[in-house]
Amino acid sequence: MLDVVILAAGKGTRMCSNKPKVLHTIAGKPFLQHVVDRSRELDADNIHIVVGHGADSVRAEIGSENISYVQQTEQLGTGHAVKQALPQLQADSTVLILYGDVPLIKSETLKNLVSQVGEKSLGLLTVNLDNPSGYGRIIRDQDGSVVSIIEHKDANLEQQKVKEVNTGVMAVRSQDLQRWLPQLNNNNVQKEYLLPDIIAMAKAEGMSIETAQPAEESEVLGVNNRLQQAELERIYQVNMAKDLLAQGLTLLDPARFDCRGTLKVGKDCLVDINCVFEGDVTLGDNVKIGPNCHISDAVIGDDVEIKSHTVIENAQVGNNATVGPFARLRPQAELNEGAKIGNFVEIKKAVIGKGSKVSHLSYIGDAEIGSDVNIGAGTITCNYDGVNKFKTKISDGVFVGSNTALVAPINLGENVTVGAGSVVTVDVKDNDLAVARTRQRNISGWKRPVKK
Secondary structure, X not given: OEEEEXXXXXXXXXXXXXXXXXXXXXXXXXXXXXXXXXXXXXXXXXXXXXXXXXXXXXXXXXXXXXXXXXXXXXXXXXXXXXXXOHHHOOOXXXXXXXXXXXXXXXXXXHXXXXXXXXXXXXXXXXXXXXXXXXXXXXXXXXXXXEEEEEOHHHOOOOHHHOOEXXXXXXXXXXXXXXXXXXXXXXXXXXXXXXXXXXXXXXXXOOOEEEEEOOOOHHHHOOOOOHHHHHHHHXXXXXXXXXXXHHOOOEEOOOOOEEEEEEEEEOOOOEEOOOEEEEEEEEEOOOOEEOOOOEEEEEEEOOOOEEOOOOEEEOOEEOOOOEEOOOOEEOOOOEEOOOOEEEEOOEEEEEEEOOOOEEEEOOEEEEEEEOOOOEEOOOOEEEOEOOOOEOOEEEOOOOEEOOOOEEEOOEEEOOXXXXXXXXXXXXXXXXXXXXXXXXXXXXXXXXXXXXXX
16 A cells, blocks of 8 residues: 655745745646656555645645645644644555655656565665755765764764765655654754654664665755746756657757647657647647747647647647648637648637638638638638627638628538628528628829828
C-alpha cells in the first residue's frame, strides 16, 4: 500500500502574490498539480495534501478526486505538517512525503526511492550540489552510512562543506512515522518541528537509511520566488523540446518553444519560433507551423500549413488545408480537406467544406459551408441578433462576392452566385444570382466640403 503526503500549507511570501504559492504555474499547470500527477503515476492508494494558507483556493483548483485534505492551522515545520496527516494514513502502508512547490520531480525517481523502504530501512532522496548553502547536510559515518541530517543553520563549518544535501523527500513506513513524529521537538534555530530529525531516531533503532538520487538536479528544485519559477519553466520547456526532437519534430529554435499540455506529432513536422501549444494538440505528418502561432486543444491533419500569427482553439484542421497568416479558428471550427483560411479570417462553430476558400478579411460563424465554395473578402455571416444565434448554410460550388453580409438564418443553394456588396436576407435557390444592394446614383457638380 502507498500513501502519498504532499506538503502544501505555506503562503509563499516571496512570490509577492495573494495566490497560494503551490497554485502558481509551470507550463500552465499549478506546481501542486504536477506533484499530484506524479503521485498518480505511482498508482498511490491515497493522496493526502496538507493545506494551510489559501486552503479553500487549493481545494477548488486541485479538486477532490481520490484526494484527502488535511489542515495545518499553524506552520510549525515539516515534521509538524506530516504529523497532521497521521490519522489518515493506513497502518501497513509506505508513506511517500513530497512537496507541493517542487514541480519537476519525476515518477521514475520516486519509484526508485519507494523501493528502498523495508522492515528495517527507510528511503531518503538526496542530491549533490556545487553550492549547498541553505540545505540540510547529509552526515555519513566512516562506512558511508547516513547517520543524521544537519540543517544549514545548525551546521558547523566542517559540516557546511558537505555537498550532499537533503531534498526533504522521504519514503517511510506508516507505523514508523506513527512512532517517531510525536517524539519530535523544536530545539533548533528555527524553533520548528523538523521532519529530518526522524533520521537520527531511525539510526537509534538500528535502521538503515537508504538513499536515492534524481537523474537531474532540477527534479528537486523548489520554487520560492518569481525568478526560480521562471528558471524552472525554462528547464521544463527545454526538457519537453528535447523529448519532441527525439520523436522527430523539427524545432527551428528549441529555446523559443512552449508546450503547456501534451503535443503529439507525426513524421516530418516543423515548428518555427515562438509557438505556444496548450491543452491536447495532435499534429499529423508533414505539418508546417509558422512563427508566433498559438494552438490549443486542436487536431491538425496531414500536410497542413499553418502560417504565422495564427490562433487555433478547440478546432479541427483536415489534410492539405492552409490556415493564415493572422487567422483565428475559434471553438468548433472544422476545416475539411484542402480548405483554405487566409489572413484576418475568423471561423467560429463552422464547418468549411472540402476545397473551400475563405481567403481574407471575413467572419464565418455558426455556419455550414459545402465543397468548392469561394467566400470573397469582407464577407460576414450575421449570426447573432443580440439574443440568439442563427445558422448560415452554404451549399457546394457557391461564389460569394466581396463585402457581403449573409443575415442568418439563411440557405444558399448549390452553385449560387452572390454579387459583391450584397446584404442577403432570404434563401437563394440553386444556380441563382443574388444581388441585394441599392441602385448607384452619380451626382454631377458635387462639391466637397471645405474646412472652415
